[in-house]
């Protein structure tokens with residue numbers, strides 16, 4: 001054990017006041033945004049203690065999003081794998097079909113309490129864009145979503161959903177025309193319209209306070225899971241597994257368990273065609289620290305510090321960075337980060353669909369694929385909680401195309 | 408060497424009551440061989456300081472014009488090391504004109520701060536402006552820069568509060584860079600009265616020269632901004648020419664020189680300046 005793993009999680013209170021998780025996180029943005037980020041930090045710290053805000057948030061999560069989401073014992077699949085009992089945290093049953101809405105509801109409410117009438121968002125697969133457009137409709141706000149021109153081609157139905165919801169979808173043609181470029185473009189919009197605009201970032205990335213704020217809005221996943229696991233099994237889980245793109249569904253599950261040192265934590269990145277091929281999206285497993293999108297974290301970059309393209313069958317994991325808190329959890333060895341390939345994820349996608357009658361998102365299928373490897377190495381009375389971050393309806397075209405089927 | 412070339416340069420300009428003209432171009436745009444001869448031509452056309460953009464894959468603070476410049480330069484894999492090499496080449500014939508590197512933090516982070524500072528300084532770089540490095544995150548970096556005679560250049564924006572202006576000015580050296588509008592490089596119109604007001608606010612805290620950039624698109628805006636500032640930085644208006652003539656690189660120099668010369672004469676004949684000072 002190295003010295004870093006001696007970091008004491010029983011008193012965990014990161015980030016520090018300037019938004020750092022050890023060397024990671026922080027606020028690396030141009031000067032124009034510094035005042036807006038300070039305003040946001042103050043508002044977020046204030047309203048997260050405001051009873052009226054919290055009550056409205058709870059009501060909205062209960063009656064609009066449909067929380068709490070169930071914790072489901074996948075008995076047949078567990079039996080087939082022949083090891084630990086697998087429980088699925090059913091974020092796929094939320095309104096709009098993924099965990100993303102936990103965060104967009106929180107941030108849109110914050111925008112409204114702050115008096116901002118226009119919201120902007122970036123999106124890759126379109127899930128966060130749809131979740132943002134949804135809450136914008138719900139709260140009567142103007143919504144502009146930035147989306148890479150490549151992704152717009154690949155995710156036509158989500159683009160149409162956003163439009164139905166009244167959002168304007170702006171194609172981004174700079175750089176690699178994907179999620180990272182959409183984030184750049186949303187930042188550019190924010191710098192320009194900073195007075196009236198609230199930028200809803202879709203994951204635990206970005207400058208302080210975003211990583212902490214998005215985590216706090218997603219932590220409802222872990223709080224519920226903890227209670228549900230105690231109620232159903234009489235104990236804490238032995239292991240947690242979640243997929244990591246930017247890392248919001250993962251940190252949402254992990255965060256309430258960080259002080260429970262006997263709970264093992266696994267974050268699963270996208271190995272794409274295989275880490276050794278270089279065609280992947282696994283900055284924690286195969287990248288190195290750098291600065292992008294306002295924070296210091298692990299990145300996929302070349303020797304000159306240019307950000308490189310990522311590859312994954314799952315659009316939601318196709319991001320070259322990762323939330324800074326995960327970088328810290330990795331370095332201190334509180335969590336283990338692993339990666340599974342496109343093929344392994346597809347395998348798990350089919351397994352869960354056939355055996356449990358649940359079609360998982362391709363993102364979530366990465367977590368399932370790792371659980372599938374982990375369960376047989378554990379005892380039958382042990383428990384793994386897997387975050388089923390979203391449903392797979394959005395992915396059936398991708399799966400069909402990959403398998404040579406025309407719909 | 409004690410200190411960079413920036414302070415003597417600005418002292419000199421002040422003594423002559425001249426406003427500095429600072430062109431920005433992206434190094435390696437549209438191909439690497441263009442850059443060093445262009446730097447010499449710009450000095451010839453009246454540039455007092457040169458800002459050399461270091462290409463980055465994710466230029467979050469830049470508008471489409473400078474984004475595309477980065478993309479053109481990156482097609483040739485122009486790296487931070489290459490840019491430092493260009494400055495070294497430039498210095499073979501020009502020992503006086505200060506050169507400031509402007510870019511994003513990640514290429515510097517990957518190279519290593521210490522190594523970067525030593526190599527840049529040895530090559531003849533005078534200042535470094537990393538757009539995504541506010542003073543709050545820059546403490547260690549500033550020590551390394553200053554022990555290598557590199558001035559850290561910081562930004563002040565229309566949204567910067569009085570408290571932060573104080574903070575930025577207390578750590579800045581060389582000059583401070585006032586971003587004249589809310590937005591990205593190359594954005595719409597700047598509000599000259601707003602700029603003038605902000606200049607007063609900044610000058611209340613510091614004596615350090617103030618350069619104004621973003622939105623200076625022609626001789627007229629250069630002259631009016633120059634009448635209230637110590638320097639004008641012109642970027643997109645020049646980089647536009649690189650885009651327009653990207654496939655005829657031999658023509659770019661003439662075009663850029665024409666824009667700069669017109670700005671130079673507008674600045675020099677700006678009589679308002681003497682009156683307002």
Ligand SMILES: Cc1ncc(COP(=O)(O)O)c(C=O)c1O
Pocket residue numbers: 098099100124125126127128202203204243244245246247248249250315316317361363364389390391
């Ligand atoms: C269902 C689902 N899971 C996971 C992700 C990845 O994001 P994060 O790592 O922030 O949870 C996405 C992103 O689009 C998603 O749609």
